Amino acid sequence: GLAAVYCGGNLVGFTPIGPVTSGSGPPFRWLTFALYVVWVTGAALVALAFGARQRTRRREALAQQQEERALTTDALARERARMARDLHDVVAHHVSLIAVRAESAPYQYPDLDDDARAVLADVARDAREALGELREALNVLRRTDDDASVARRPQPTAHDVDGLVADARAAGQDVRVVGEWSHVPDAAGYVLFRALQEALTNARRHAPG
Incomplete structure (x- = not known):
């Protein structure tokens, strides 16, 4: 024009x-x-x-980057699956063995008193719970972005803290609770549960008694 x-x-x-x-x-x-x-x-x-x-x-460079990310993701998924298998083979074997021995001890030694039987029952229950948490961790390791069908059990919240303290006391720990809490959101309750679980484990391991 x-x-x-x-x-x-x-x-x-x-x-x-x-x-x-x-x-x-x-x-x-x-x-x-x-x-x-x-x-x-x-x-x-x-x-x-x-x-x-x-x-x-630019499109070719972007396609190459996406392909590299896909290959990296696939390699990580394979490594996570391998780790999950190794954990299952090693840890689950020994934990399940603990549960079986604790459950079968009262039958192998019928002269055990009631207190010993109760302790062995608690050991077997703890071992079964450990197996459940191990399976949950393995499911997370096996999951990929495209595999959202792997079922996950409910995560612990602040409502489960009292049970955690009771289990520690039953195992012989002197646990004193100061203060109280209520209406804790699930995410914060999960952090509270895991932090207390780690603290009790460290106390049993490094400061028995």
């Missing part, structure tokens, strides 16, 4: 070599118009081709 206006009148174009016109005025300068159109069209096509090439390169 600008070329048509320029070539059809006496408009002056200011260039580095000075002011110029398309001619001396009417009639319409078809040759000049055609040259302008060819030049502008060529410049536009070159710019479009350059932009298309740049976009193609």
Whole structure:
């Protein structure tokens, strides 16, 4: 449109070599118009081709990055599955053995008193709970972004803290609770439960009695 206006009148174009016109005025300068159109069209096509090439390169780079991320994710998923199998083979074997021995001890030693039988029953129950938490951890390790069908059991909350304290006391720990809590959100309750669980474990391990 600008070329048509320029070539059809006496408009002056200011260039580095000075002011110029398309001619001396009417009639319409078809040759000049055609040259302008060819030049502008060529410049536009070159710019479009350059932009298309740049976009193609960006798409190729993005596709390569996505492929690399997919390969990395697949490798991590395979490693997590291998770790889950190893944990199951090693830890679950020994924990289940503890549970079986604790449950079978009263039958192998019928002279055990009631207190010993109660302690062995608590040991077997703790071992079964440990197996349940181990299976939960293994399910998380086996999960991928596309595998959301793996069932997960409910996570502990602040309501389970009292049971955790009771189990510690039953195991012989001197646990005193100071203060109280109520209406703790599930996420904060989960952190509270795990923190207390770790603290009691460290106390049993490093400061018995």
